């Protein structure tokens with residue numbers, strides 16, 4: 001693997017210069033983990049990365065930053081370390097659903113193991129369990145050596161159930177919520193910039209082909225960046241119908257119908273090498289929607305400079 005400490009260091013520097021240099025309201029997205037299903041350390045996947053789902057949306061207004069973390073796959077480990085280095089002590093973590101690839105990073109989420117952080121967790125209660133009870137089960141014997149009630153941050157962890165909500169406000173950030181087509185359901189989130197001028201939609205995990213595609217197209221309409229479950233190529237998908245995931249081409253079609261500005265191909269299949277992603281998955285997406293790109297681990301995008309992203313490649 002590319003040495004992680006160097007990447008964290010450069011990310012920290014980048015964050016510092018971003019915050020100090022920001023004179024207006026800006027919105028940044030960092031992909032900390034872009035893989036689906038299971039983390040995959042493999043030399044053929046270094047360019048796009050092997051950590052599972054975690055995306056950070058950082059808004060900066062008047063040199064004050066406001067971070068929203070989406071999902072807690074293994075990518076959240078570096079995300080949290082970087083945020084702590086930046087000086088963050090309050091964390092807002094939105095979980096799409098509770099499948100392991102989206103929560104496994106919580107076992108090494110450093111703010112849980114400190115007493116000086118405030119952690120807000122947002123997600124759904126499910127199967128008669130509150131959101132808190134679900135995470136208590138996750139941190140319990142014989143799955144994990146530390147029980148939830150033993151976490152050093154325990155008294156500073158707050159749960160926010162989203163089951164009946166369509167919209168939630170965190171300080172000056174508005175977040176909209178949409179149901180996706182996935183076993184046991186997943187939620188998509190739309191995160192607005194503080195001035196309401198730009199927005200990002202994070203929509204994983206989702207299988208296309210139902211009425212929920214139309215709802216999703218409506219939800220994403222005109223968004224600046226659409227991050228979507230693009231697990232399979234068209235030919236692979238035939239073997240996985242009903243598993244709850246989608247294809248790059250379906251993502252591109254939804255992006256096109258929803259008239260989004262840019263589409264980030266996300267939740268890469270653990271078997272997809274860098275070469276396969278570039279020669280197959282990306283090509284399939286761009287054959288339908290030109291402004292498609294492959295989400296890559298540690299990539300930070302300034303939403304107001306999305307055009308440069310494609311011309312830089």
Ligand SMILES: [Zn+2]
Nearest residue numbers: 036037101205
């Ligand atoms: Zn997943």
Ligand SMILES: [Zn+2]
Nearest residue numbers: 097099182205
């Ligand atoms: Zn899932």
